[in-house]
Amino acid sequence: MNTKHTPLIVAIALPVVFVIVLALVVLIPNMSIKPQHDFIYISPNSPGYANDFGTVQYRNTYDLKEDKIVLKPLTLVPTPDKSFPVPVYENAPTIYYYDIEDQASREISLEEAQKLSLQKGPASPDGYTVSYDMNHEGVFEIFGSQDKSAYIISKGNGKKPLMGIVGSDMYYQAELNIIGWIK
Amino acid sequence: MDKTQLLALVQEKINEGVISKEDLAMIASSDGKPVIQTKNLTNIFYIIGGIIAVIGVVILLAQNWTEIGFVGRILSTLGISIVAYVIGFVMTGNVHRVFSQVFLTVSGILAPVGILVLYREFSLDFNSIAQASTAFALLILFMVAYRHNKRNILVLWSMLWMTWGYYSVLGYFSLLTADVAKLATMIIGISYLLLTYYFQHNIQMLDVDERKEKYIVENILYGIGTLLVIVPALFFGGIFDFITLLLVFGAFYLSIYVKSRLMLVVSGVLLISYILKITSKYFVDSIGWPLALIAIGFCVIAIGYGTLYVSRTYIPKAKV
Numbered sequence: 001m002n003t004k005h006t007p008l009i010v011a012i013a014l015p016v017v018f019v020i021v022l023a024l025v026v027l028i029p030n031m032s033i034k035p036q037h038d039f040i041y042i043s044p045n046s047p048g049y050a051n052d053f054g055t056v057q058y059r060n061t062y063d064l065k066e067d068k069i070v071l072k073p074l075t076l077v078p079t080p081d082k083s084f085p086v087p088v089y090e091n092a093p094t095i096y097y098y099d100i101e102d103q104a105s106r107e108i109s110l111e112e113a114q115k116l117s118l119q120k121g122p123a124s125p126d127g128y129t130v131s132y133d134m135n136h137e138g139v140f141e142i143f144g145s146q147d148k149s150a151y152i153i154s155k156g157n158g159k160k161p162l163m164g165i166v167g168s169d170m171y172y173q174a175e176l177n178i179i180g181w182i183k
Numbered sequence: 184m185d186k187t188q189l190l191a192l193v194q195e196k197i198n199e200g201v202i203s204k205e206d207l208a209m210i211a212s213s214d215g216k217p218v219i220q221t222k223n224l225t226n227i228f229y230i231i232g233g234i235i236a237v238i239g240v241v242i243l244l245a246q247n248w249t250e251i252g253f254v255g256r257i258l259s260t261l262g263i264s265i266v267a268y269v270i271g272f273v274m275t276g277n278v279h280r281v282f283s284q285v286f287l288t289v290s291g292i293l294a295p296v297g298i299l300v301l302y303r304e305f306s307l308d309f310n311s312i313a314q315a316s317t318a319f320a321l322l323i324l325f326m327v328a329y330r331h332n333k334r335n336i337l338v339l340w341s342m343l344w345m346t347w348g349y350y351s352v353l354g355y356f357s358l359l360t361a362d363v364a365k366l367a368t369m370i371i372g373i374s375y376l377l378l379t380y381y382f383q384h385n386i387q388m389l390d391v392d393e394r395k396e397k398y399i400v401e402n403i404l405y406g407i408g409t410l411l412v413i414v415p416a417l418f419f420g421g422i423f424d425f426i427t428l429l430l431v432f433g434a435f436y437l438s439i440y441v442k443s444r445l446m447l448v449v450s451g452v453l454l455i456s457y458i459l460k461i462t463s464k465y466f467v468d469s470i471g472w473p474l475a476l477i478a479i480g481f482c483v484i485a486i487g488y489g490t491l492y493v494s495r496t497y498i499p500k501a502k503v
Binding site for chain 2: 004005007008010011012014015018019022023026027
């Protein structure tokens, strides 16, 4: 057997096989990720917390009673002194409906949301959860690394990025505030 | 021994690399001093010219990005790259050795810049798949050029394109977590070493200058390959603290086997890094920094001396 070209063949095959094996190990569990349930949420950049001295403070947030959305009053915290900006008070954060199949969000009113039958999270009726995934890319900070981050939906070892979440382009990310999953 | 026999003997010694053309030129000169070869001077001008041209393009783009317009931006990057590639490609023969390689290098530097500019002009995202496509297209183009004129510089460029393409594919599949990136780097490092071994043993150069160049390229690639395999292992920790030591000594052995001095030196530096890491990780708390530094200092001296000894004893001076 001619072994002259063996180093060349192994040198080319090694990275190719590595990529294929890695892709199979990582991507196969992800292929089984097929969530069925839509959900409603408030944008992660909604400054809707009473102790958050942002420009906007909400008087209410949302909660579930039985399987319906209800307004839940928040205790408004006054600004400590005059050096803090005077907050603008609004009734409640905007509600977004996330279509899991189209991977898109649309704004809905509270009245529309109240017609939906919801299940409280964090897991959906079919066992999926949404989280914020910080995926560090790069090689030892030498070749220019980056933090590729996104909201993901996951179950077991499989995960899939969730596109079209309103406010997901913020620099600082928080856990997505899911009000409830549509049953 | 008549003149014909003598010339045949000289020719044989030139081919073996025992004597060089410079040695002959020195003997031939009346005062016995080395002659300043106009060829070397011309080659220096080629290299300086290439560097100035690339700097010129960078300044042109930086200062006149909007003024030169779409055509100007494409012509000054991709246009020059294509022209330089064609010139480097068609200039065959030893007489154009440096000239051709300078043009191919200019082409290699400007090609990805030009393609990036092209993507930006069409408001396209230069994402992982675009980068992988670019890298593999350039790899094919540079391999075609290598097949045509066997320029050594093309081996370095081809390795670079291959590496870029490899990481882009991994990035496309979002596979580059920190640990995977380390493992991926070790894999590409092994590929570097194998490809260099293949290049070293299967590609023959007829000309002495080309053989010298090939020897340098081999050394560079062996050095880079060693770094790519062992540096990620240093960062792993756990069982890799032991595996790294095996890899470092493996690299020492391999450097003698493939007769690469740069690989030997890189292995020495990596062994020093390894000792520093292990000492700071496991021994500093028990023996304290002062004693650790004394021990490290003597280790560094011993490694330096050992490397020099191994280099002189087992790796003969570049025989090209």
